[in-house]
Amino acid sequence: MDLDLPAEAEAFRRATREVVDDLLQYEPEYHRTDTVPEVVQETLRKMGYYGMTIPEAYGGLETDKLAAAAVHVELSRLPPQFWPLIRSAVGPVTHALVNHGTQAQKRANLPHMANGTRKISFAVTEPDCGSDVLAMRTTAVKKGSVYMLNGTKTFISNANKADVILVFAYTDRSKGREGITALLVDARTPGLTLSPAMPTTGWMEDGLFELNFNNCEIPADALVGEEGRGFFYALEGLNEARLNVGCQAVGCGDIALDTTLEYAKQRKTFGAALASHQAVQHMLADMAMDQHGARQVLFEAVWRLSRGEDVRLRSSMVKVMCTEAAGRTADRAVQLHGGSGYCRGTVVERVYRDVRVLRIFEGASEIHRNMIAKHLLR
Numbered sequence: 001m002d003l004d005l006p007a008e009a010e011a012f013r014r015a016t017r018e019v020v021d022d023l024l025q026y027e028p029e030y031h032r033t034d035t036v037p038e039v040v041q042e043t044l045r046k047m048g049y050y051g052m053t054i055p056e057a058y059g060g061l062e063t064d065k066l067a068a069a070a071v072h073v074e075l076s077r078l079p080p081q082f083w084p085l086i087r088s089a090v091g092p093v094t095h096a097l098v099n100h101g102t103q104a105q106k107r108a109n110l111p112h113m114a115n116g117t118r119k120i121s122f123a124v125t126e127p128d129c130g131s132d133v134l135a136m137r138t139t140a141v142k143k144g145s146v147y148m149l150n151g152t153k154t155f156i157s158n159a160n161k162a163d164v165i166l167v168f169a170y171t172d173r174s175k176g177r178e179g180i181t182a183l184l185v186d187a188r189t190p191g192l193t194l195s196p197a198m199p200t201t202g203w204m205e206d207g208l209f210e211l212n213f214n215n216c217e218i219p220a221d222a223l224v225g226e227e228g229r230g231f232f233y234a235l236e237g238l239n240e241a242r243l244n245v246g247c248q249a250v251g252c253g254d255i256a257l258d259t260t261l262e263y264a265k266q267r268k269t270f271g272a273a274l275a276s277h278q279a280v281q282h283m284l285a286d287m288a289m290d291q292h293g294a295r296q297v298l299f300e301a302v303w304r305l306s307r308g309e310d311v312r313l314r315s316s317m318v319k320v321m322c323t324e325a326a327g328r329t330a331d332r333a334v335q336l337h338g339g340s341g342y343c344r345g346t347v348v349e350r351v352y353r354d355v356r357v358l359r360i361f362e363g364a365s366e367i368h369r370n371m372i373a374k375h376l377l378r
C-alpha cells in the first residue's frame with residue numbers, strides 16, 4: 001500500500017494547507033459577528049474545490065481520490081460554516097449525476113456546480129425516516145409527462161441556497177428498495193416550501209431545513225438514471241460520503257490537537273507550562289495516537305477505493321473510527337483549555353460542538369456497527 005501522494009497531488013494539498021492557514025485568521029471575526037467574511041467564499045471558489053469530483057470534460061478538476069481526500073482533510077481544519085456548499089458539491093448528488101445523469105442533466109448542471117455557481121442539496125431524510133430509509137413516505141406518481149411529488153423531507157443541508165435538490169421518493173412502494181426513484185428537482189418548483197432554518201448545536205448552524213412538497217409537478221426528464229434505482233444510487237454515493245465524513249473528522253481533530261499543543265506550551269499552571277505536566281503530556285499523546293489511527297484507516301480505505309475495490313465494510317469502519325476519535329480529541333482539547341475551552345469564541349469550543357454530529361449523519365455509529373457485524377457474521 002502506497003499512501004504517498006504523487007507530486008502534483010501533494011502540491012495541491014500543500015497549497016490548500018496554505019489557503020486554510022490564511023483563512024483561519026478570519027475565524028475570530030466569524031465568532032464575533034456570526035458572519036462568514038466574503039473573502040472566504042471567494043478564495044475557496046477560486047481554488048476550484050467545488051469541482052474536485054466533477055470530470056474535466058464538465059469543467060471540474062477530476063482530482064484523484066487520494067488527493068481529494070488529502071485536500072478534504074485540510075479544508076476540514078476550517079470552521080465548517082466556511083465551506084458548507086463545497087461539502088455538498090463533493091457529496092452524493094455529484095456522484096449520482098456523474099454516474100447516472102443524462103447528458104442533458106450533466107450539461108445543464110455539472111459545469112455550473114464545478115465553478116460554484118449552481119448549488120445542490122440531497123434530500124432523503126424525513127420526519128419518520130432517517131436511519132431506516134425504506135420507511136420514507138414521499139411519493140412521486142407519474143401522470144402523463146410529469147411526476148406528482150408529495151411529502152416532507154427534513155434536516156436538509158443548504159436547502160435555502162440550493163438551485164437543485166436531488167429528491168428520493170417512492171414511485172412504487174410495493175417494490176420496497178426497488179421502488180425508490182431519484183429526481184433532480186428545481187428548487188423554485190411551485191408547491192415546494194421551506195421551513196425556517198432549524199438551529200443546530202454546531203456544524204450547519206443556519207443551514208438546515210425542512211422541505212414540503214405539495215403536488216409539485218416534476219417534469220419526467222428530471223428522472224436521474226432509471227426509475228426504481230434511487231435507493232442504490234444513494235447507497236453508492238453514501239460510500240464515498242462516509243469517507244468524506246472521515247476526512248472531516250480527521251481535519252477537525254487536527255485543528256483541535258494543533259491548537260491545544262500551542263496552548264499547552266504557553267499556558268502556565270503551578271509555575272510551569274501546562275505541557276510540562278506528565279498527565280497533560282499523556283492526554284496530548286492520546287490525542288496524537290487517535291489522530292494517527294484515524295488517518296491510517298481513512299487513507300487505507302481511500303487508497304482501496306482509488307483501486308476500484310469494494311470499500312463498503314471499510315467505509316463503515318472509517319465512519320465510526322474517525323468520528324469517535326475526533327470526539328475524544330475534541331473533548332480532551334476542551335479539557336486542556338480549562339474554562340476558556342468552554343467559552344464561545346475559542347477554536348476548541350467550536351470544534352467540540354461541530355464534531356458531535358459526525359457520529360449521527362451519513363449513518364449513525366450504531367447503524368455502521370450493525371453493518372460491520374452483519375458482514376462479520378454472514
Ligand SMILES: Cc1cc2nc3c(=O)[nH]c(=O)nc-3n(C[C@H](O)[C@H](O)[C@H](O)COP(=O)(O)OP(=O)(O)OC[C@H]3O[C@@H](n4cnc5c(N)ncnc54)[C@H](O)[C@@H]3O)c2cc1C
Pocket residue numbers: 121122123124125129130131132154155156157158200203204208357360361362363364365366367370
Ligand atoms: C447537521 C445535519 C445535516 C444533515 N443533512 C442532511 C441532508 O443534507 N440530507 C438528508 O437527507 N439528511 C440529512 N441529515 C439527516 C441525517 O442523515 C439523519 O439525521 C440521520 O440519518 C439519522 O436519522 P434520524 O435523525 O431520523 O435518527 P433515527 O433514525 O431516528 O435514529 C436515532 C438514533 O437511534 C439510533 N438507532 C437508530 N436505529 C438503530 C438501530 N437499528 N440499532 C441501534 N441504534 C439505532 C442511532 O443512535 C440514531 O442516532 C442531516 C442531519 C444533520 C443533523
